[in-house]
Amino acid sequence: MTAEIFSTFNYWMVIMLMMTGFYVVIAQGNLVKKIFGLNIFQVSVFLFYISMGKVAGGTAPILADGYSVYSNPLPHVLILTAIVVGVATMALGLALVIRIKAAYGTIEEDEIEKLEEKEQ
Amino acid sequence: MNFEAHLPALQVVIPLLAAPLCFLLRQKSLAWLFSTIVTWLTFAVSVMLLAAVRENGPISYHLGGWEPPWGIEYYVDTLSALILVIVSGIGAVVMPFARISVEREVEAERIYVFYVMYLLCLTGLLGITITGDAFNLFVFLEISSLSSYVLISLGKDRRALTASFRYLIMGTIGATFYVIGIGALYMMTGTLNMADLATRLPELQKMEAALAFILVGLSLKLALFPLHLWLPNAYAFAPTVVTVFLAATATKVSVYAMIRIVYSVFGGTAFFDHVGIDETTMALGLIGMIAGSLVAIFQRNVKRLLAYSSISQIGYMMLGFSLGNVFGLAAAIVHIINHAIMKAAMFMAIGCATNQARVVSVDDLAGLGRRMPLTMAAMVVGCLSLIGVPLTVGFVSKWYLLRGAFEAGLWPIAFIIGLSGLLAVIYSWRLIEAAYFAKEPEGREEVHEAPPSMLIPLWILAGLCILLGTNASWTLDLAIDVATALIGPAGTGQGGGQ
């Protein structure tokens, strides 16, 4: 049982991180914290891909004499794209938070909802 | 250079290249002119693609000359060509309408941002449709999503900001779920090419977890019933042009992606028999049909009313998708096209009214039937299509949905479709009553008919509602072809993958 858990150690970590991030997104009322939760959530998926590309005993995927086993570079490349997307999402999210702060004077979700209810 | 051979790449590259150029132009009328030319060019490319596909069969384009499954493949068959035509078509028709509407609803120094983001969003949506690579789909999904968050936040109402933020959170969770699913598929099969994935069907059938992630992710993007919370405010407070464009294309492209993944990759009906997800999606679709219409009846804001009606219409598409027979799937595909046209027409009519008379709530429409006869007539055509009156496009898709339901032996569904149609009558009637029978408020300034640059695109769409309703076979034949290719010949209800 323990051996089984340790052989899939990376997945356990990924799932823990993923759920942490997801929980933060749902439970936190502060918009900045939501964005960071979202970022943790995305990073867990990056880890999932990166750890998936590891080949036991393999070296970094750069051609060199004396090595024949390489890690799989494709998931890393895919995640490079996803990281850029993550950065863009975070920048856009934080920019929106700044404008929400300017428009509502608060970044707490429940206070914003109260203000919005008045406008309806 | 052989122009025709490169059509699939041009479809995406033209708007992609145009976006940074538009960013450099900055001057708003120049940006508008440039984007208009580009969108119409894109539309021309997609029409040529559809013609080419009908003539010579599916086109596979290898990016960078790398053979699939190693390289990224653009794969165009009738289904994707059809969606490309509708997305780029709406994108092109909206442009002439956009100039005046954007001027009024977006702050002057941000107008060029609108055109840049519009082009990027178009790139993303076309990319989702054309790509044959599961991860590439994610990249395009994010291009279109990120630009649509910006587009929504351009609205002048401050609630546009919170709507955009909410969409950003939910959209990103959806896209990330999709990536998790794709990652799991890649781990099991070692490939990301959709066609190659489909050949590994037996392996895929063990991948319920991956499919669950993908389905939930895409359902968030397409606003399937319990996951629709981002949609109403996003549509209501975005600038009207953005609402027209997103309502007509964004959710539809996600429905397309769902059909593509479930039917082309996972093998559709055979897979339904195996895991039974069709019952879940069908139930959610049915609840969405009723709940969306019910909530729509009680809305005061016109755009919110139409947004809830969109949620109920997405229920129709998911119902057709889940029926698992040719008529049902064909209905879903036809409804993607039909709903895109009628919702675009309705939001555009509201956009004209907003532009001329600052319409926000349903009551503001009062008396406009006489003041803006052409605009309101187009709105009525849209309402009739939403209800599904014969000779309009709405009827065609509902009729085939009913046939699909009967063929699947699920006759109680017919009642639910009827009930949802009845509810559509009620909320449509509220609009029509306000426009034609309510007393005009006193002290309002003189309201004039919308300018031709707004009326012509509006009537192109409203005309299509009727034209495609009376000549249903134009779209229906293609849709049945597609459905037959995905499922197998009509009546058998069986058959596998590609």
Next chain:
Amino acid sequence: MIRREPVLRVSSKLFIPFIMLFGLYVQFHGDFGPGGGFQAGAIFAAAFVLHAIVFGVSETRRVAPPWLIRLVLAAGVLLYAGVGVASFFMGGNFLDYGVLDHHDPVHGQHLGILLVEAGVGLTVAGAMITIFLTFAACRIDGKPE
């Protein structure tokens, strides 16, 4: 106030050229080893970020005016897509670098990836600098300085 700290000012003046040089190294060594446009762009932008932290945003705006950054940002994407379109005209598929050199496809591949990575580097650097400067220039009430 940081702006009066002579140690910080002098040492960052010393560091900034080397950060940029390292960025260029990562950019152009990407053909043979770890590196490439994404990383290089981020490192290159870090030099500007450091400059803005030490000397103030308005000073950085003077060194890297918004129109220039905008040009860099757009030029990167245009370079990337332009290479793709060039490969159309030379008889290959989109982004098929092999056709860029008539004599030797391997040379073509080298040239293509070099240009594309340069485009990526420009865009990433431009985007990072824009993001940082825009946020740094915001006051707490959200209005630009």
